[in-house]
Amino acid sequence: MAGKYYEELEVGHVIHHDVRRTVTDWDNMQFSTMTMNPAAIHIDHEYCKTTEFGRxxxxxxxxxxxxxGLxxxxxxxxxxxxxxxxEEVRFPKPVFAGDTIRAETEVLxxxxxxxRPTQGIVTFLHRGLNQRDEVVCECKRLALMMKRPA
Incomplete structure (x- = not known):
């Protein structure tokens, strides 16, 4: 089992996830289109040239x-x-195509x-960082976790 059972998760433990992913323009365009988000700030390169971000x-x-996911x-x-x-989802810095995102998780x-006697509730703090170690995303997630089978 790759994931951790409820008993294996200790409050205060921080996991630095090894898998990273570079975001592409296609990721952004496809995701925005699939989720019916036509905002020009995501899909219109010409419009974005006129914004403070330029892309x-x-x-x-x-x-x-x-x-x-990471x-x-x-x-x-x-x-x-x-x-x-x-809870408390934040995006303190923008993400652009070409940024490489990594994640770390703290058990809060x-x-x-x-x-449910065979389960427990865990609050995770997930943090996403770019290649410059800037926090680009942070959120608390409550998950219903299985306990180790008896």
Whole structure:
């Protein structure tokens, strides 16, 4: 099992995920189109030349998904029952095509489920950083996690 069971996750532990990914213009265009987001700031290069950024911004929902996705293999792969919610999602710096994103995850809190004795709730802080070590995304995620089988 690649993911960690509830008992294996310790509050305060930080995981620096090894897998990184360089974002492409195609990623941004495809994701924005697939999710029906026609905002010019994501898909119109000519328009973006007139903005303060001078080029398209990567869709923030793509960035969030990428950062969490980079964490899955070492946290919740095969051991999560489901996501319970997202809190305090922030994007302090923009992401552009060509940026390479890496992720780190901190276990902020955990508690046993009151209604599901074989599961527990873990609060993760996922942080995405670019190649300059600037934080580009941060979010808290509550996950319902399996306990180790008896």
């Amino acid at each position: 398209p911004l990567v869709n923030s929902v793509f960035t969030l998904g990428l950062v969490v 964490s899955v293999g070492e946290t919740t792969l095969g051991t999560t029952v489901g996501n319970l919610g997202w 809190a955990k508690r046993e489920s009151k209604s």
